Amino acid sequence: MAKILLLGSGELGKEFTIAAKRIGQTVIAVDSYENAPAAQIADMTEVINMLDGHALDAIVEKYKPDYIVPEIEAIRTERFYEYEKQGYTVIPSAKAANFTMNRKAIRDLAAKELGLKTAEYRYATSVESLKKAVLEIGIPCVIKPLMSSSGKGQSIIKTEADVKNAWNYSQAGSRGDVAEVIVEAFINFNYEITLLTVTQQNGKTLFCPPIGHRQERGDYMESWQPATMENSALNEAQQMAEKVTTALSGCGIWGVEFFVADDGVYFSELSPRPHDTGMVTLAKTQNFNEFELHLRAVLGLPITEITQERIGASAVILASENSQNPTFEGLETVAASPKTDFRIFGKPTSRPYRRMGVVLTYDALNGNISEVTEKAKKLASEVKVISK
Ligand SMILES: Nc1ncnc2c1ncn2[C@@H]1O[C@H](COP(=O)(O)OP(=O)(O)OP(=O)(O)O)[C@@H](O)[C@H]1O
Ligand SMILES: NCC(=O)N[C@@H]1O[C@H](COP(=O)([O-])[O-])[C@@H](O)[C@H]1O
Ligand SMILES: [Mg+2]
Numbered sequence: 001m002a003k004i005l006l007l008g009s010g011e012l013g014k015e016f017t018i019a020a021k022r023i024g025q026t027v028i029a030v031d032s033y034e035n036a037p038a039a040q041i042a043d044m045t046e047v048i049n050m051l052d053g054h055a056l057d058a059i060v061e062k063y064k065p066d067y068i069v070p071e072i073e074a075i076r077t078e079r080f081y082e083y084e085k086q087g088y089t090v091i092p093s094a095k096a097a098n099f100t101m102n103r104k105a106i107r108d109l110a111a112k113e114l115g116l117k118t119a120e121y122r123y124a125t126s127v128e129s130l131k132k133a134v135l136e137i138g139i140p141c142v143i144k145p146l147m148s149s150s151g152k153g154q155s156i157i158k159t160e161a162d163v164k165n166a167w168n169y170s171q172a173g174s175r176g177d178v179a180e181v182i183v184e185a186f187i188n189f190n191y192e193i194t195l196l197t198v199t200q201q202n203g204k205t206l207f208c209p210p211i212g213h214r215q216e217r218g219d220y221m222e223s224w225q226p227a228t229m230e231n232s233a234l235n236e237a238q239q240m241a242e243k244v245t246t247a248l249s250g251c252g253i254w255g256v257e258f259f260v261a262d263d264g265v266y267f268s269e270l271s272p273r274p275h276d277t278g279m280v281t282l283a284k285t286q287n288f289n290e291f292e293l294h295l296r297a298v299l300g301l302p303i304t305e306i307t308q309e310r311i312g313a314s315a316v317i318l319a320s321e322n323s324q325n326p327t328f329e330g331l332e333t334v335a336a337s338p339k340t341d342f343r344i345f346g347k348p349t350s351r352p353y354r355r356m357g358v359v360l361t362y363d364a365l366n367g368n369i370s371e372v373t374e375k376a377k378k379l380a381s382e383v384k385v386i387s388k
Helices: 011-022 053-063 078-085 094-100 103-113 127-137 160-173 231-248 276-283 290-299 331-336 369-381
Strands: 003-007 026-031 044-047 067-070 121-124 141-145 155-157 181-185 191-199 211-216 219-225 252-261 264-271 311-318 327-329 340-344 355-363 384-386
Touching (some): 011 026, 011 276, 078 094, 094 103, 094 264, 121 127, 155 160, 191 290, 211 276, 219 276, 231 252, 276 340, 276 355, 340 369
Parallel strands (some): 003 026
Antiparallel strands (some): 121 181, 141 181, 191 252, 219 311, 340 355
């Protein structure tokens, strides 16, 4: 059986570990804190700072894993190139993990090398250079730290007076050691999607039905599958996803994010791993959920097809306060609702806006996707995270 070193042990890693344990694999769950969601069910656990290359080397040396599976972005991914040289398999590849942890690397690859349509962008390394970049891009524009996820440190500049605050906010929310931001033109999109894309050892790339989602503060609130979209836009997105995943190389599932606007489809960014909005597949919307697909692609088990079995939605359960061992109220209401399920991730602490669980709803293929999504949203709003 394979030994999988999971780097990052949040909700996505937990579902991946469940999928792996179901088919008898061994998982070593790593994170920066004790009792992370995946650590609660993995075979072994380690707590290290994954941005520390020496600590990472020591773990790889200790376990000699068959697969190194990153689950977060805050990892000293430069070390991955060395692990590949030593014969380790990094999922999807050292290049994919390294490029996607830094918005600059992935954006330049997509826009300049591959010629994908993206929002116009500039980089800035100080308040002064940010001012200049904002003037060049135009207002409104979006500011993001080069290294961050789930909207951390991200803000929209609406007037010139916002520049200083946007810079300070970006630096507080940035997680790497790089004091640089990307300035993107604000795309007034009609809707946005995640296109889960599976690349396999047998060379066959498969796409999941598109996932629609709504974001607040740069973080997802609800997602639904399938997103209703024109075939031409979907084809365009699929072609871009195939291009970018081929350039990054390797096998696994990828969450490729797009904005669909009047003037076409914009590539935004991608995760070289299961995507948070893809938790909707836990509502059994497909023959395999995104974690099972990732696992199969990692292990080199062929996936012949991805089929949509029913429609579904997910809505997040967020905390509002800092607390230890929070509990939940309102789960009875969720449980009492038909065609509904939920997950509580078991995070040992809460903080404002931390994602603690999801409500999942579904219906038959001929059901109404807006109703299913509204239902998930309403039920999630009835769950309260209680601090002791
Ligand atoms: N240029 C833009 N124009 C309009 N909206 C944007 C733009 N960039 C980002 N957004 C909005 O902010 C959301 C989060 O942006 P982005 O995906 O870049 O952040 P992130 O921190 O990488 O989030 P995650 O890690 O959850 O994917 C997008 O899904 C979109 O709703
Ligand atoms: N958009 C990326 C994403 O959703 N990542 C998921 O959130 C966890 C971190 O959560 P935390 O910040 O609550 O510890 C990560 O470990 C991963 O599962
Ligand atoms: Mg994103």
